[in-house]
Amino acid sequence: MTSPESAATAKMIPYKRGPDIDYASLDFNPDVAELPPDAMEQNLELNEIYNLLRARFTDFDRRPDVFLDRETNICYDPGNLNRRIYPDVYLAFGVDAKAIRPRKLYLPWEVGKPPDWALEIASESTGREDVRRKPGIYAQVGVLEYWRFDPTGGRYHGEALAGNLLVNGEYVPVELTTGPDGILKGYSPVLDLYLCWDQGWPMFYDPNTGSYLTNWEQERAVYEETSRGLVAEQSAHQRTQDALRAEQDRARRLEEELRRLRGEG
Numbered sequence: 471m472t473s474p475e476s477a478a479t480a481k482m483i484p485y486k487r488g489p490d491i492d493y494a495s496l497d498f499n500p501d502v503a504e505l506p507p508d509a510m511e512q513n514l515e516l517n518e519i520y521n522l523l524r525a526r527f528t529d530f531d532r533r534p535d536v537f538l539d540r541e542t543n544i545c546y547d548p549g550n551l552n553r554r555i556y557p558d559v560y561l562a563f564g565v566d567a568k569a570i571r572p573r574k575l576y577l578p579w580e581v582g583k584p585p586d587w588a589l590e591i592a593s594e595s596t597g598r599e600d601v602r603r604k605p606g607i608y609a610q611v612g613v614l615e616y617w618r619f620d621p622t623g624g625r626y627h628g629e630a631l632a633g634n635l636l637v638n639g640e641y642v643p644v645e646l647t648t649g650p651d652g653i654l655k656g657y658s659p660v661l662d663l664y665l666c667w668d669q670g671w672p673m674f675y676d677p678n679t680g681s682y683l684t685n686w687e688q689e690r691a692v693y694e695e696t697s698r699g700l701v702a703e704q705s706a707h708q709r710t711q712d713a714l715r716a717e718q719d720r721a722r723r724l725e726e727e728l729r730r731l732r733g734e735g
Contacts, residue, residue: 522674591618598626
């Protein structure tokens with residue numbers, strides 16, 4: 471199993487596709503989201519977490535070795551694909567992301583590993599399962615870290631924020647701290663970030679820079695601006711190289727013409 475310290479830098483595991491899946495035989499429609507009616511309670515927080523992770527780790531879906539998804543199914547029994555769980559957000563490093571999505575299910579035995587990180591956001595309909603049933607399943611799947619975030623401060627989960635690290639097949643709790651800024655934090659070794667609860671709003675704190683990740687839209691704007699700068703720099707370099715080659719070709723032709731006129735060629 472990949473350790474938390476190496477998950478983000480692991481080499482891509484080849485995807486071992488199994489036999490075709492008879493989706494019609496399963497007790498769900500893989501093309502329709504299985505969302506409870508109170509999912510709207512979670513949407514803002516879910517979008518923020520998902521998009522910050524997308525900006526940070528998938529390079530806006532340009533990383534072929536990182537799979538990030540939300541509210542889709544992870545199966546944990548090769549003999550019964552109806553035994554599955556669907557986290558609000560989950561993340562896997564060192565996998566063939568493009569090979570996973572067409573299967574419509576995350577199958578750890580085909581992917582080559584379980585997800586490294588999963589999170590549930592509390593709601594009235596799912597809060598009890600997030601705390602009582604799902605930790606055992608995530609541990610069985612082999613998810614290295616399982617986190618819970620309750621925007622209400624604990625009404626549904628019993629606590630505002632909780633993290634668990636998989637140690638010898640069982641989860642041990644992450645120590646939470648409240649800094650001088652009054653924000654509750656827990657460190658994720660897989661992400662090398664602190665997941666934070668700030669008056670019901672999710673944030674990520676980077677201990678390497680000593681700052682919080684900015685809003686994901688700002689992250690994207692910075693990324694796109696940097697990308698444009700790199701493209702412009704590459705274009706300028708290419709133009710310089712093209713001009714240099716053209717000048718070298720012109721000099722070669724002049725030299726050949728001079729040798730011809732001198733009767734040397």
